[in-house]
Each structure stands twice: as C-alpha cells, then as structure tokens.
Amino acid sequence: MTVYEAELVVESRESAADGVLALTLRHPLGEDLPEWEPGAHIDVVLGPELERQYSLCGDPADRGAWRIAVLREADGRGGSAHVHEELGLGDKVRVRGPRNHFRLEPAPRYRFIAGGIGITPILPMLAAAEAAGAQWTLLYGGRTRNSIAFTEELGRYGDRVTVAPQDETGLLDLASVLEDLPDGTLVYCCGPGPLLDAVEERCPAERLRVERFSPKEQQAGENSEFEVELAQSGRTVTVPADVSVLDAVRAAGVEVLFSCTEGTCGTCETDVLDGTPDHRDSVLTAEEQESGETMMICVSRCRGKRLVLDL
Template structure:
C-alpha cells in the first residue's frame, strides 16, 4: 500500500467559479515528499472516500502541496466533500505523489489544457521556462470565470499564454494550432475527454512519443473483450485466488482481506498499480503508453486482467 502522510489544510483559496485550491502542509511543519510536474496524489477525504488530484504548486517548495478541486454536482461525492465539509485546519491523509504524466526533456513544448485540466500543466510551465525550452500554452474553458489560475498565468507568463473562453471566442482550432508546430514539438494535453480525443485525432501523424495526455475519464473499452476466469498468485501474501469472469482482480483481492489502496476503479488514477512478477497482462487502463504495456511489469488491478491463465503479482 502506498505510504500515507498526514497533512493540514492551511488555506482554502477560490481560484475560479466553483473551483477551490487547497494548501496542504505537514502538521509538524516537516518537508513533504518531493514530486515532479505532472504528479498527483490520492487524498483520503473520509473513510471509504478517496480521490486523486494533481499537484499544481511549485515542486521546489516542499513545505506545501497545492491541489485544486472543481465542484461536480451529481458526481461521486469527492468534490462535494471538499467544497462543503473540508475546512482550513482539518487534517487528512494523502498518499505519496505518483507521476504517469511526466514532463520529458524537449527543446519545444505545446501545452493544451481544458478547464480543471490546467492543474497538472501548471507546474510544467515553470519547469519548461527554467529549462530554457520554447513553449506556449493554449487554455480553454466554458467562460473566463470558470478557468482556474487564469490571472496567475497571464501575470507570470504573458504572451506565452492564450486563453479561449468558449462563450467569447469559441473553441481552439486544434488542426491549425498543431499544424503550425514543427514535428519535434512535445505536446502535453489535459482536459475533458472530447478535447483529448480531438487532439489525438489531430496528432495521428505525429511522431511517436511526442503526444502525452492525462485523462479524467477512462478510454472506452471493447465490450467484446475476453473476461475469462483466471488465477492470481499474491507473492508476498502466499495466497492464490481465482478471479471470476465478472470480477476484477481488485475485487477478488479485497474480498480475500488483502489491503490495496484504490480510488477511481476505472483505470485512470493509478492508485492500485501493482508490480507484475510473472504472467502476461491484458492491459485495460487509460494510463500506460504502448512501451509501458509492452514491458509487462505493472498492472492496474481495478481494470486489467491476465492475458493467459495465471498472474503473479507483488502483494
């Protein structure tokens, strides 16, 4: 299980319409674990209520972590809890940072963000500037008032940032924007699924490993996928479990009483990532790249399955 750290909510800051930023500090003032741009943490809001949020502060300042949460009426309850029940001075537990959206070295970056998708991008901008790279940000939202950190972005980065409030100037012309960039540009995009799908379509011809996206919702899976029963061996626990066709590995492990930290249960957050020791994985997550899948050394227990009859995992 991922190590957990107590943190105190030191400040709540409205940063857009229905978006609040939380400043999190260690209750004893100790430094928090290091992290890199693109990282996120699991936040244990209450028993049985864990949600993941991108770190959007300054990685150089280990005295504080910052996250931002948009209120989602009709959601699964996490954002409602943050907005209605989590107060300054409250102490909660937060996981070690994990990063499946790491900023890779490049001479030129194109950052594209939609709404709350600005959060993992925000610290990347500072890192790109420090590295001396050329970069630009194109940031879309429903309205200017709904776009978190828009004033901070314009103040800090000026003309490198272009805002697209949809009610004022429509949507980003992604074909034109991406087409204007040379093929050595590294593209990072985070936002709603429609934006990600459009960017991926525009980049179908883009050189491999140049497009990086982070998703808040899972990629649609093939409903005809083979959901056979298989066996999973828990190497550290010394137990072997049968995973029925209609159950996930995570569910089977939980029913056996083995503790695994989890959150989204749809292959988008990475909380239940576990090392694979033997066997081939049928990867069904929305996180791993093609190369990472081919390495066959990790699995997300909530959605992925065995490609054969047996897996051995490090639990």
C-alpha cells in the same frame, strides 16, 4: 515501496475561478513534505469510501506546502462537494502520495493544451519548461472566462498563453498548435475526455502525453476466468469472469492500495512477474502497456489463463 501517508492541515482556501477552490496543505508539525515533479498527484481521503485524486499545482521547490485545486462538479460523486462545503481552514485531511504517471520529459519544445481543471498538472510544467529554457506555448480553454482558473498567475507568461473561453471563441483551435509540429516537440494535454480524444486523433502518439480524469472508453473482449499467483504471499487466487483482480485479491485477505477502481489514478499499479495482462486502464502509455511490466489490477485482466503478480 513505502508510500507517504499523513494528515495535513488546510492552511488556506482561495477561489481560483468560478467553482474552483485552491487549497494549500501543510504538515501540522511543519515537517517537509515529499519531493514531487510536475504532473504528480496525491490521494486525498475525504471519508469512508470517499477518496479522490488531485494534481499538485504549486511549486515543487516548496517542500513545506502542497497546493491542489478542486472543481465543484454538480453531477459528481460527492468528493468535490465535500471539499467545497465541508473541508475548512485548519481541518486535517489524510493524504497519500505523490504519484506521477504524467511526468514532463526533457524536450526542446512543448505544446501544452489544457481544458478546465486540466490546467492543474500543466501549471508546474510551464514553470519547469521555462526554467529549462525550452520553447513552449499553452492553449487553455474553459466554458467561460470566469471559469478559467489561475489566469492571473498565467499572465506573467505573456502571449505564449492563449486563453480561449468557449462562449467567446468556440471549441479550441487544435490545428493551430498541432499542425506542422517542429522536430523534438512534445504535446502535453489534460482536460475533459472529448478534448483528449480530439487531440489524440490529431497528434502522433509518440509525441503525445495525456492525463485523464475519467476512464477512456475501452473496446474490451469478453471476460473469462483465470488464476493469479501472488509471488510474495505464496497464494494462488482464482479470478472469476465477473470479478476484478483487485476484488479477488482482497477477498483472499491480501491488502493492496487502491482508490478510483476505474483505471485512472494509478494507485493499484502492480508489477507483473509472468503472464500477459489485458490492459484496460487509462493511465499507462501504449509502450508501457506493450511491455507488460505492470498493470492496474482494478480494471485490467489476463490474456491467458495465469498471471504472476508481485503481491
């Protein structure tokens, strides 16, 4: 599958909250950008070995612009600092995508829960749910009121949106939105790991859809060596116990797209033609992992001695 890749121009930089910068990106020649649906993200290439994923949080109907929002992380790995300090108006930045592992499924009712910058994929979902005539509410938390982004934009939805700064109200009252869910209700949640873990403990898995910005703690077994047959290139690669499938494949000279190397972004998702993956990602749902049709080769391994991948 061909993935869109282009250099886009930073058309605007606006503060969305304390420490949150919203950027609007356009094609330098005014060309339309690929279509996307709520929940999608793009890869932003900020420099050599510096690539990050950001959710699209604008209007999917606007083919001329993509909007992202970036939280300045004091203890981050350099991506957010680069965006805040070095990516200026008129600068060009290379992007790939969009990709979507957090699609808004049709439902008569939704409960949205966002923590901090986790509001970004949720924003276009609210507009889509509204347009579809669904019943919905949003519970949105952050450390302080000034750190909670896009509150003015959310104001148009009235009391369906509950903003809960932690320094004023404490931890989010998850019971208020997760207890006694009416039939047909889907729960969408994005935010810090502890919030997602708490929601997963309280919400039936079949009702819940989450997106993680950092890897979920895995209870993986001991690594062992196995073989990977690459169906397209006709090669077989040995994957040692201390090497990822991604690294083994690349060492064999096969080029594949990848980004986070943590199993959170979905860039390296690869079709599995035979064999059983040992899933260790934080992207695929339990049902998707059970099907074994794809795997994230940056972290996942093999439950046997051999895999056949569509590479």
